[in-house]
Amino acid sequence: MPINSESTTSPPARCPVCQGDDFSVWGRVEAYDIFQCNGCGLGLTAPVPSPDELEALNRELYTLERRIQAYLPKQRYFERRYRKCITALKRFKKNGRLLDVGCNIGLFLKVAHDEGYDVTGVELNRECAEFGSRHFGVPIRSEYLEDAVSELGRFDVITLFDVLEHIPDMSAFINTVKCVLKDDGVLVVQLPNLGSLMAGIAKSKWGWLTPPDHLYHFTPDALRLYLERNGFEVVMLRTWEPSKEFTRNLLSACCPPGPIAKFIFKLIRELKLVLLPVLCLQHVWWRQERGGLIEVYAVKRPAGGDR
Numbered sequence: 001m002p003i004n005s006e007s008t009t010s011p012p013a014r015c016p017v018c019q020g021d022d023f024s025v026w027g028r029v030e031a032y033d034i035f036q037c038n039g040c041g042l043g044l045t046a047p048v049p050s051p052d053e054l055e056a057l058n059r060e061l062y063t064l065e066r067r068i069q070a071y072l073p074k075q076r077y078f079e080r081r082y083r084k085c086i087t088a089l090k091r092f093k094k095n096g097r098l099l100d101v102g103c104n105i106g107l108f109l110k111v112a113h114d115e116g117y118d119v120t121g122v123e124l125n126r127e128c129a130e131f132g133s134r135h136f137g138v139p140i141r142s143e144y145l146e147d148a149v150s151e152l153g154r155f156d157v158i159t160l161f162d163v164l165e166h167i168p169d170m171s172a173f174i175n176t177v178k179c180v181l182k183d184d185g186v187l188v189v190q191l192p193n194l195g196s197l198m199a200g201i202a203k204s205k206w207g208w209l210t211p212p213d214h215l216y217h218f219t220p221d222a223l224r225l226y227l228e229r230n231g232f233e234v235v236m237l238r239t240w241e242p243s244k245e246f247t248r249n250l251l252s253a254c255c256p257p258g259p260i261a262k263f264i265f266k267l268i269r270e271l272k273l274v275l276l277p278v279l280c281l282q283h284v285w286w287r288q289e290r291g292g293l294i295e296v297y298a299v300k301r302p303a304g305g306d307r
Contacts, residue, residue, distance in 0.1 A: 009046040011035045016170055016216075017042045017226045026194070027204040032211035034204075036194070040225050043194045043217030054168065057213060064127040067105050075107065082111040085188065085295070089157065090115075092235060092297055093186045096156025101145055101177075102163040106132025113138055117157065122148060146176045154180055159188040165214045174230045183302040187232060190295045193239055195219035197290040198246050202253040207245070208292065220289045223296055232298035239291030243278045246292060250278075 011023040012035060020039030027034045036043045049057065071078055085108075095116050100109050103121030105128050113119045121140035123129040129142035141148055158181050167173045181187060192208035193199065194217040199206045209217070218226075224234050285291060 009033045012044050012046065015039060015042055015044070017222050017229070026217075027206075027209070029204050029209060029211050034209065034211065034217060036217075037222070040222045041195060041219035042222040042226075043219075045211040045215050045217070047212075048168065048215060049212045051168070054166075054212070058124065058166075061213060062125055062128070064105070064125065064131055067125075067128055068131070071105060071107055078107055079111055082108050083115070085190075086112060086115045088236065088295075088297060089186065089188060092299065093157050097153070098157040098159065099152065099155040099180065100159045100161070102160065102166075103132065103140055104128060104161075106136045106138045106140055108159065108161065109138040109140070110136040112159075120152065120155075145173075145180075149176060149179055152180050154182045155185060156182055157186045157188065161188075161190045163191075164189060165191045165216045165218065168215060170216065170226070171230075174226075178231060178300060181300050183300055185300050187227070187298045187300065188296070189223065189227075189298070190293055191218055191223070193219060193290070193292055193294045195221075195290060196239065196241070196292040197285045198241060198249045198292045200290075202249040205249070205252045207249050207252065218294060220294055223294055227296065227298045231301050233301055234296055234298045236297040237289070238286070238295050239289045239293060240286050240295065241282070241292030243282060246278050246282065249292075 009032075014021055015023075015037040018037060018040040020037050022038040023035040023044075024038055025033055026036040026043055033046050034043050035046055096118065098112050098117040098119050100112070100119065100121045103109055103123045106121055106123075109119045109121045109132070119138055121129070121132065121138060122145050123132065123140050123142055124144065126142040129140040132138060133140045158177055164170065164173075177187065192214070199209070208214075220237055220239065224237065227234055282291070
């Protein structure tokens, strides 16, 4: 929708990806507007919380208990998922030093280590970092990436799973990433796709929108442009989503909240009335880059090779 009197906040002055100043209101969640740049498609949350508010929100949302509950009961599923990522990564970098930024409790690091990479993690939550180091036996530092640059050395691979959308200053952050990534090193980025079919159907009920936790909302075109303007060559981009997540978002958009909706959700999940058609058709919209997650592999161009 165009910007109008329904907007509760003002749009950003400039898009951090393309520097455009033409925005529309994509959606609204409680007190937050999602503005979309009409130039590159990037979505931006407004108003932007203060650094202290963001830090408090991170502590509230990403506790060790919640992360253990999210990952350990489904460890085999996530290991299969991460091995698919490693298989794709090995097309461009078969081994070497790998840094996972925002590494959570370290499950991806475990898989990468098992696949032959020399791994290190960075995770702000100290409890998660200590748990991951102890439970999976992988080295994890609890600090901001920019504070660890002088001690980390340089890496052949850097992975950012569900990280970039949280970063207030994307320009400074990508410069830090480039400092610790070798020339011709590979950057792997995964984040939600604002241009996805599930986002288009669910709109403000989309489960991966989550303002103000997510400050930015990328489309494939916006992510390509961001990486290319910051010295990377995108060598592979795909979109996808777990079929259960698509089904859940579809049902959330169609059914009003309440006990009846919960019963319908459970019934449909049990009978797989929606899940089976989704499984059959997902690859159609994935090929159109409308899957719910964007997964990108990009190679750092040598110094002096920026366009």
